[in-house]
Amino acid sequence: MKELLVTLDTSAKAFLYEQIYASLRRDILEGRLSCGERLPSARLLASQLQVSRSTVDAAYAQLVSEGYLKARRGSGYYVCEAGELYDFTNGKGWNIADEPVQLRAGKKEEQLSVKYNFLPGQVDDGAFAYNAWRKCTKEALLELESSRSLLRAGHPQGEYALRRAIAAYLYQARGVRCEPEQLVIGAGNEYLLQLLGQLLDGPRKVAMESPTYLQAYHTFCNIGYAVCAVSMDEEGMRTQELPAEGVSLVYVMPSHQFPLGAVMPLRRRIMLLKWAAAGSGRYIIEDDHDSEFRYKGRPIPSLQGMAKQEHVIYLGTFSNSIMPSVRMSYMVLPHPLLKAYETRCGFYASTVSRLVQMTVCRFLEQGYFERHLNKMRGVYRARHDTLLQLLNDKPWVYRIYGSYAGLHLAVELACPLTEDALAARARAFGIAVQGMSGCYIAGKKKPDERPVLLLGFGNLTQAQLQEGVQVLEDAVKST
Amino acid sequence: MKELLVTLDTSAKAFLYEQIYASLRRDILEGRLSCGERLPSARLLASQLQVSRSTVDAAYAQLVSEGYLKARRGSGYYVCEAGELYDFTNGKGWNIADEPVQLRAGKKEEQLSVKYNFLPGQVDDGAFAYNAWRKCTKEALLELESSRSLLRAGHPQGEYALRRAIAAYLYQARGVRCEPEQLVIGAGNEYLLQLLGQLLDGPRKVAMESPTYLQAYHTFCNIGYAVCAVSMDEEGMRTQELPAEGVSLVYVMPSHQFPLGAVMPLRRRIMLLKWAAAGSGRYIIEDDHDSEFRYKGRPIPSLQGMAKQEHVIYLGTFSNSIMPSVRMSYMVLPHPLLKAYETRCGFYASTVSRLVQMTVCRFLEQGYFERHLNKMRGVYRARHDTLLQLLNDKPWVYRIYGSYAGLHLAVELACPLTEDALAARARAFGIAVQGMSGCYIAGKKKPDERPVLLLGFGNLTQAQLQEGVQVLEDAVKST
Numbered sequence: 001m002k003e004l005l006v007t008l009d010t011s012a013k014a015f016l017y018e019q020i021y022a023s024l025r026r027d028i029l030e031g032r033l034s035c036g037e038r039l040p041s042a043r044l045l046a047s048q049l050q051v052s053r054s055t056v057d058a059a060y061a062q063l064v065s066e067g068y069l070k071a072r073r074g075s076g077y078y079v080c081e082a083g084e085l086y087d088f089t090n091g092k093g094w095n096i097a098d099e100p101v102q103l104r105a106g107k108k109e110e111q112l113s114v115k116y117n118f119l120p121g122q123v124d125d126g127a128f129a130y131n132a133w134r135k136c137t138k139e140a141l142l143e144l145e146s147s148r149s150l151l152r153a154g155h156p157q158g159e160y161a162l163r164r165a166i167a168a169y170l171y172q173a174r175g176v177r178c179e180p181e182q183l184v185i186g187a188g189n190e191y192l193l194q195l196l197g198q199l200l201d202g203p204r205k206v207a208m209e210s211p212t213y214l215q216a217y218h219t220f221c222n223i224g225y226a227v228c229a230v231s232m233d234e235e236g237m238r239t240q241e242l243p244a245e246g247v248s249l250v251y252v253m254p255s256h257q258f259p260l261g262a263v264m265p266l267r268r269r270i271m272l273l274k275w276a277a278a279g280s281g282r283y284i285i286e287d288d289h290d291s292e293f294r295y296k297g298r299p300i301p302s303l304q305g306m307a308k309q310e311h312v313i314y315l316g317t318f319s320n321s322i323m324p325s326v327r328m329s330y331m332v333l334p335h336p337l338l339k340a341y342e343t344r345c346g347f348y349a350s351t352v353s354r355l356v357q358m359t360v361c362r363f364l365e366q367g368y369f370e371r372h373l374n375k376m377r378g379v380y381r382a383r384h385d386t387l388l389q390l391l392n393d394k395p396w397v398y399r400i401y402g403s404y405a406g407l408h409l410a411v412e413l414a415c416p417l418t419e420d421a422l423a424a425r426a427r428a429f430g431i432a433v434q435g436m437s438g439c440y441i442a443g444k445k446k447p448d449e450r451p452v453l454l455l456g457f458g459n460l461t462q463a464q465l466q467e468g469v470q471v472l473e474d475a476v477k478s479t
Numbered sequence: 480m481k482e483l484l485v486t487l488d489t490s491a492k493a494f495l496y497e498q499i500y501a502s503l504r505r506d507i508l509e510g511r512l513s514c515g516e517r518l519p520s521a522r523l524l525a526s527q528l529q530v531s532r533s534t535v536d537a538a539y540a541q542l543v544s545e546g547y548l549k550a551r552r553g554s555g556y557y558v559c560e561a562g563e564l565y566d567f568t569n570g571k572g573w574n575i576a577d578e579p580v581q582l583r584a585g586k587k588e589e590q591l592s593v594k595y596n597f598l599p600g601q602v603d604d605g606a607f608a609y610n611a612w613r614k615c616t617k618e619a620l621l622e623l624e625s626s627r628s629l630l631r632a633g634h635p636q637g638e639y640a641l642r643r644a645i646a647a648y649l650y651q652a653r654g655v656r657c658e659p660e661q662l663v664i665g666a667g668n669e670y671l672l673q674l675l676g677q678l679l680d681g682p683r684k685v686a687m688e689s690p691t692y693l694q695a696y697h698t699f700c701n702i703g704y705a706v707c708a709v710s711m712d713e714e715g716m717r718t719q720e721l722p723a724e725g726v727s728l729v730y731v732m733p734s735h736q737f738p739l740g741a742v743m744p745l746r747r748r749i750m751l752l753k754w755a756a757a758g759s760g761r762y763i764i765e766d767d768h769d770s771e772f773r774y775k776g777r778p779i780p781s782l783q784g785m786a787k788q789e790h791v792i793y794l795g796t797f798s799n800s801i802m803p804s805v806r807m808s809y810m811v812l813p814h815p816l817l818k819a820y821e822t823r824c825g826f827y828a829s830t831v832s833r834l835v836q837m838t839v840c841r842f843l844e845q846g847y848f849e850r851h852l853n854k855m856r857g858v859y860r861a862r863h864d865t866l867l868q869l870l871n872d873k874p875w876v877y878r879i880y881g882s883y884a885g886l887h888l889a890v891e892l893a894c895p896l897t898e899d900a901l902a903a904r905a906r907a908f909g910i911a912v913q914g915m916s917g918c919y920i921a922g923k924k925k926p927d928e929r930p931v932l933l934l935g936f937g938n939l940t941q942a943q944l945q946e947g948v949q950v951l952e953d954a955v956k957s958t
Contacts, residue, residue: 121632123630125627125629125630125631128629128630130624130629133620134620134624137616137620137834138617141612141613141616144804145609145613148604149804150604150607150609150802150804151602151604151607151802151803151804152601152604152802152803152804153600153798153803153804154804187666187670187806187830187831188827188828188830190827190828191666191670191830194673198701198702214826215826215827218823218826219827222677222823222824223677223702224703319632323629323630323631324630324631324632324828325623325628325629325630325631325632325633325832325833325834326832326833326834327666327828327829327830327831327832327833328832344697344701345701347693347694347697348667348669348694348698349667349669349803349806350806351666351667351670351806351830352666352806352832353804353805353806353807353831353832353835354804354805354806355616355804355805355835356832356834356835
């Protein structure tokens, strides 16, 4: 076992664990640490570097979660296969701006008398940066008026200044590499998927995780795509099950899968990229919908940033990080698709109002977005921790999926009821919950074992969570 | 020739010519005046009613323009066939709120050094109700904040209050009969057409006028529809040329055709409605994009209001009447399609930001919209009259189409140049114009005779129009 060359800079802005992480990651990617090699124990490295053991633990944990290292019980940490990565030089360290994410579901506003709304897709409406938002709206309006551009249709892909701000944010926070010219801003993910359907030749067969984000599934069905469901495990989509023929598109959420919260490790990401490179016209749609809210370690870099960007279509949204009602998503098109976009769809006017675009642009440019994300991450982390702790204590909780990220937990219950019956009973107790069965694609149903509830915590205070879980327990136990 | 029973109420709010128009229209619709019957001469009726001759002329002209009467030179006015109308009882008289319309084209912002922008699709940016708009934006934002609904996704079809306001406006101004429940608000006409493509079974064959609004044509192509071009004449689409088989959808602009400005007379409207009723699953898409700006007579009522509303999908936009950058259109779905919408597309979140929706809602509810339309109609009428007069004097103008409505004139030139060459030459003189050839559907090209330019006057003052036409003349004569 060779000695690691980790140089720490205690005056740097980055945390020590981030520096260790970045240094080891670079060593792996550049081949100085090779596949299968064993790393020093955390205790040993900590003493070499004169840092605390927990600092090294945090760095190792992050590398494990991103698929660079593998932990073998009682034996230590080993380097995973990674030498085959095309290009991974965006190694500036992820000075992530901290951003929140919001889950997706429950689009229609609930009008029922619900006391505890555990539906996913809720963002906190108390802590929002109302003043900053109002200020940005007002300034954007005045600017548009004074430049006499308020009334004129803007650029079909969206305002250039906004695309520039999004590209900078995506690079810094998500490792996405793109020019503003590659960004298309649109009124929601579903609209952008419909647009993609018009860019790509003919109807396609798309592979999706099951369970998945069902709105995307229905959108594909609506535009005449065939959908092939691929199973999930704790590492996300089982890429080894991707059919060799027929499928030319993969829709995947590698950084934080909905609804299970799995993070796809490096090995599978590479398999995906290889799959895409192996056939002409193959594309991966990377839906990075809620990568902003991670409560442990650093965010998982995007798949798009790993590859040569020829095969990955990156899709993101402000629904979670700002608000669902802003109706703004964005996608990064690889260059060949950009040409197809211009030819086939360049005549479409942008689907987002110019005022809203310029408001979001100011929100980003003036630093409000970053501050908002930092604040909300703290708020959501506390709620996440509270909910996780409450549930961990309960004998009726069988297993919890997707912790330490996002705005919901998927909770498998030791309970004889079906999900539907459980949700109905909870509703009678004043609790809105969503079962996970509804997230499965036709033909790839949930195994009929225990019920799994998606418990969103985005808009519930810690006190409400405490009461809500108690009431949920009453509902479960009343069975 | 029987004597007409026209009762005039000089104390009524409606103009005398409107009362005469409404009375005769009712007589025709209810069969008291039958097909082929000859009306008294304008002079005779004027003396009977003791009104001026020009008052009766105005009423007759409106009835002719709407297809109720036909004028035969030297012989007088005759009633057209109209007894077969299904239901036409929304006969309250068109107390039109007065609304402006804006032409469609030139979506991308022009960055060239253009001194006179004659492109269609421009709205005046000096006379807009900036203060009212700012006030509505501010109030909408505060209301959404205080009701804690700013952050939440709204109704998939759009805010109910906005749909109610639009339904009321459409009824009063356009004779459209619908419940707010039938309205779907979306980010632009093209988005709504894409949505329609998902509602309707399978890919269809759609008939369109040629020349037409080419964005709609390209949208249909993009969603896999076959397009069948139907010729135009001065009465709009030649409905007699609609194929008996194969076509199950007609996209048409009966009230003010783009780009030629034709108004479809009653006879053809009835043919269209009969065509739709003759086959199952047939629909007419009535694009009523710029019916708000008429400078002579009253607006032509919508096709949707004439029928039982089972076969007409009504499509409208705020791009012209408010501003292109607001990105908001609406469609009225017949009940059977409403069910399909809910089943297949109900999961899509609205594509329009909630703030923008509530801003427009206040703009409508508080009467600003009506006032803005009244004002803009005056502004645009003056510009229209100026341009028409300027062009009428020119020997190089061969013919003018589409006068007395909309925000552009289609001008056929006595000039040996091709449209492209002419547009390029005009551009060299600092003038942006669009040729009409670009509005023709593939396979139904413009006959290669004289060039036709679309001259938009929406954002040119009268002085600019005067100078601009002079410069255009220089460009034309320099050939």
